[in-house]
Amino acid sequence: xxxxxxxxxxxxxxxxxxxxxxxxxxxxxxxxxxxxxxxxxxxxxxxxxxxxxxxxxxxxxxxxxxxxxxxxxxxxxxxxxxxxxxxxxxxxxxxxxxxxxxxxxxxxxxxxxxxxxxxxxxxxxxxxxxxxxxxxxxxxxxxxxxxxxxxxxxxxxxxxxxxxxxxxxxxxxxxxxxxxxxxxxxxxxxxxxxxxxxxxxxxxxxxxxxxxxxxxxxxxxxxxxxxxxxxxxxxxxxxxxxxxxxxxxxxxxxxxxxxxxxxxxxxxxxxxxxxxxxxxxxxxxxxxxxxxxxxxxxxxxxxxxxxxxxxxxxxxxxxxxxxxxxxxxxxxxxxxxxxxxxxxxxxxxxxxxxxxxxxxxxxxxxxxxxxxxxxxxxxxxxxxxxxxxxxxxxxxxxxxxxxxxxxxxxxxxxxxxxxxxxxxxxxxxxxxxxxxxxxxxxxxxxxxxx
Numbered sequence: 001x002x003x004x005x006x007x008x009x010x011x012x013x014x015x016x017x018x019x020x021x022x023x024x025x026x027x028x029x030x031x032x033x034x035x036x037x038x039x040x041x042x043x044x045x046x047x048x049x050x051x052x053x054x055x056x057x058x059x060x061x062x063x064x065x066x067x068x069x070x071x072x073x074x075x076x077x078x079x080x081x082x083x084x085x086x087x088x089x090x091x092x093x094x095x096x097x098x099x100x101x102x103x104x105x106x107x108x109x110x111x112x113x114x115x116x117x118x119x120x121x122x123x124x125x126x127x128x129x130x131x132x133x134x135x136x137x138x139x140x141x142x143x144x145x146x147x148x149x150x151x152x153x154x155x156x157x158x159x160x161x162x163x164x165x166x167x168x169x170x171x172x173x174x175x176x177x178x179x180x181x182x183x184x185x186x187x188x189x190x191x192x193x194x195x196x197x198x199x200x201x202x203x204x205x206x207x208x209x210x211x212x213x214x215x216x217x218x219x220x221x222x223x224x225x226x227x228x229x230x231x232x233x234x235x236x237x238x239x240x241x242x243x244x245x246x247x248x249x250x251x252x253x254x255x256x257x258x259x260x261x262x263x264x265x266x267x268x269x270x271x272x273x274x275x276x277x278x279x280x281x282x283x284x285x286x287x288x289x290x291x292x293x294x295x296x297x298x299x300x301x302x303x304x305x306x307x308x309x310x311x312x313x314x315x316x317x318x319x320x321x322x323x324x325x326x327x328x329x330x331x332x333x334x335x336x337x338x339x340x341x342x343x344x345x346x347x348x349x350x351x352x353x354x355x356x357x358x359x360x361x362x363x364x365x366x367x368x369x370x371x372x373x374x375x376x377x378x379x380x381x382x383x384x385x386x387x388x389x390x391x392x393x394x395x396x397x398x399x400x401x402x403x404x405x406x407x408x409x410x411x412x413x414x415x416x417x418x419x420x421x422x423x424x425x426x427x428x429x430x431x432x433x434x435x436x437x438x439x440x441x442x443x444x445x446x447x448x449x450x
Contacts, residue, residue, distance in 0.1 A: 045345025046353075049314060052083065053090045053356050055121065063091045066118040070314065079113035081386050082363030084139055086356045088149040091121035092135040093352060100133055100153035101396035102355070108388045111146040113139070119146070131155050156396055259394075262429040268340035268403045271318040274325070315361045316344050325372060335410040337369045343401045355393070357400040358424070358433070363389050366420045367439045369408040383442040387417070391435045398432050416442050 052070075055063035065087060068079040085107055093102065113119060119141050126134040132154055139147035278300065284290040285300075292300075319325045320338040341361055347353055367384055398404075405425040412419050422435040 061123040063121045068115040079115045082360045086360040088137040092151040103154045104152040105391045107149040259431045262425045265338045342403045347401045354400040362435045369410040387438045389437045393433045
């Protein structure tokens with residue numbers, strides 16, 4: 001009873017009216033943030049995630065939300081860019097059919113988003129095609145465009161292959177042929193196939209081809225053309241296709257398949273979260289066994305503050321190299337960082353919710369690969385924020401509540417900007433998505449030794 005009463009009071013206080021009315025008072029903003037945190041702690045994890053992406057439709061193709069505060073934000077007022085990115089994606093998906101899945105997203109961060117003021121997402125239907133469609137989303141706050149996202153959607157459950165399959169099946173039924181080759185590539189032979197003089201039966205599309213021993217060593221069988229998957233070592237392996245007709249109709253053919261090989265890093269089971277390491281690190285510093293610079297002490301306080309709020313963050317991260325992450329000791333010149341990520345709690349089977357949460361986490365860790373190599377080499381950042389963010393989803397079915405390896409690399413930095421790329425891998429070596437962004441990177445008059 002008491003818990004439900006407190007939850008009701010918290011939800012009343014943090015209504016859009018209250019948040020908007022109190023935004024000019026710093027003390028009131030802290031009170032609102034504390035009440036938001038109290039309300040958050042009373043929810044289970046899945047409900048908390050759903051709350052961030054439950055957008056209110058105020059007009060056709062216009063969606064609104066005031067749920068903008070997370071622990072990932074860089075200040076008390078500025079919203080986390082990954083949340084705005086994911087919410088804009090959710091708004092775009094609200095305007096397309098379920099068969100359409102996002103595969104490419106390109107965005108620009110224009111102005112800071114104030115967490116105390118509601119945001120409206122205006123969706124423009126740029127194009128609706130049979131296989132692809134395009135949406136543009138503008139995030140508007142107090143009449144100003146603060147963020148722009150372009151999303152391309154692709155039909156993955158059905159394709160031109162479906163229609164050709166139906167046509168073939170109709171012809172076969174009309175002619176009354178009892179034995180025919182299945183579209184998935186069965187090795188059964190067509191009856192009445194015309195012959196070419198001096199040759200065997202002419203192979204039809206979809207029928208397994210026969211090669212000599214030498215030919216088989218160089219050329220894959222046609223039956224495996226659509227059934228190649230890649231394990232960790234990059235060597236293709238065949239996977240069985242559906243043998244029934246209707247399953248084959250909905251199979252998207254892949255005329256070319258390849259992917260990068262997943263890097264070899266320590267398993268997440270052998271690593272610890274940063275929040276678990278900070279208490280030990282503070283003890284070592286207090287005892288004088290580890291000496292740190294003032295800038296590092298400031299960062300540790302920031303990490304400790306975030307780590308103490310266990311109900312606030314949506315993702316947990318296990319770093320393969322914590323000392324490089326926080327700038328402890330002399331740093332190497334490597335600009336590639338690896339971390340294992342997954343949701344803090346378990347989620348249900350809502351495909352969209354997993355996709356939004358994965359999109360949410362791609363923004364935060366990326367910039368670190370640009371400035372963290374310089375931490376222990378005389379560089380002290382004063383301003384870091386994303387200028388843009390781009391994501392390409394190679395798989396539309398991604399589970400955010402399973403461990404994934406996030407690989408981030410910065411290829412170039414200069415003129416106050418840095419470029420970063422990222423790859424997200426499943427634990428069994430499947431490349432789930434790729435991403436890229438450019439960030440602003442400025443210092444307090446310090447210059448890196450690298």
